[in-house]
Amino acid sequence: MKQLLSEQELRDGVGRLAREITRDYGVRPITIVGILTGSLVLLADLIRQLDMPIRVGLVQASSYRGPNTTPGELSINFDMLSDVEGREVLLVDDIFDTGHTLEQVTSQLSEKQPASIRSVVLLRKANRREVSLSPDYVGFDIPNVFVVGYGLDYNDQYRNLPHVATLDPADLGAVEQDSS
Ligand code: 5GP
Ligand code: MG
Numbered sequence: 001m002k003q004l005l006s007e008q009e010l011r012d013g014v015g016r017l018a019r020e021i022t023r024d025y026g027v028r029p030i031t032i033v034g035i036l037t038g039s040l041v042l043l044a045d046l047i048r049q050l051d052m053p054i055r056v057g058l059v060q061a062s063s064y065r066g067p068n069t070t071p072g073e074l075s076i077n078f079d080m081l082s083d084v085e086g087r088e089v090l091l092v093d094d095i096f097d098t099g100h101t102l103e104q105v106t107s108q109l110s111e112k113q114p115a116s117i118r119s120v121v122l123l124r125k126a127n128r129r130e131v132s133l134s135p136d137y138v139g140f141d142i143p144n145v146f147v148v149g150y151g152l153d154y155n156d157q158y159r160n161l162p163h164v165a166t167l168d169p170a171d172l173g174a175v176e177q178d179s180s
Contacts, residue, residue, distance in 0.1 A: 001167060001168075001171055002168070004164045004165055005142075007162045010122075010139075013122070013139040013140055014046055014139065017049075018049030021090065022051065024118075026052065029052060029053040029087075030087075030088045031054070031056075031114070032046075032054050032055070032057070032089075033057045033084070033090065034058050034093075035091065035093040035102075036060040036061070038095065038151045038153065038159075039092045039094050039151060040151050041150050042139075043092050046120070057084065058080040058081065059077060059078055059109075060077040060080070062074070062075050074100065074101060074104050076108055078109075084113075084114045085113045087115060088115050088116045089115075090117075090118050092120050093121045095122065095124070095125065096121040096123070096135050096138070098129065099129050099130060099133055099134075103133045118136040118137070120139075121137070123138075123141075123147065123152075124142070125143070125145075126144055147166055147167070148164070149161030149162070149163055149165050150164050152164070
């Protein structure tokens with residue numbers, strides 16, 4: 001495992017995101033909607049850097065996949081989200097890879113008639129986008145590598161790493177053996 005982003009870099013990046021969001025929304029109330037589970041750590045750190053009135057909602061998008069597979073079916077659970085009609089929604093996700101997750105959450109959420117929907121992601125992978133949508137706020141652009149930590153998992157492990165690390169194929173094999 002190799003460190004890609006240190007705790008300090010992540011802190012600085014989240015501070016930068018909070019300033020950009022504040023610059024755009026000012027003191028307007030927003031509803032922050034975290035996409036579970038990967039966004040948990042960013043969500044917790046980001047909301048504490050925001051001063052406008054905020055509500056927090058959660059949705060669960062289950063699309064987990066390994067490093068070498070293609071996007072699968074995505075199921076989105078809105079049970080943990082209160083009414084967003086007429087509200088300014090800011091979606092929070094851990095990573096923008098192909099973009100299918102963010103696009104499908106955005107499109108299903110728009111049926112609930114919020115006043116606006118924007119999105120913030122901690123990480124964006126280079127040259128992977130397969131949808132027209134782009135996130136409005138991006139913490140870090142990273143190469144096309146599989147990353148864990150700061151909310152991101154591999155087989156439900158490593159979410160608690162305080163930094164972001166890359167896993168190489170040898171590490172992936174080791175995890176599979178551990179969990180079997
Ligand atoms: P997308 O729909 O943009 O292709 O993928 C977004 C989702 O795939 C993320 O929310 C995340 O759950 C998962 N994902 C994509 N790349 C990675 C990665 O490098 N590491 C981990 N842990 N998850 C990833
Ligand atoms: Mg995710």
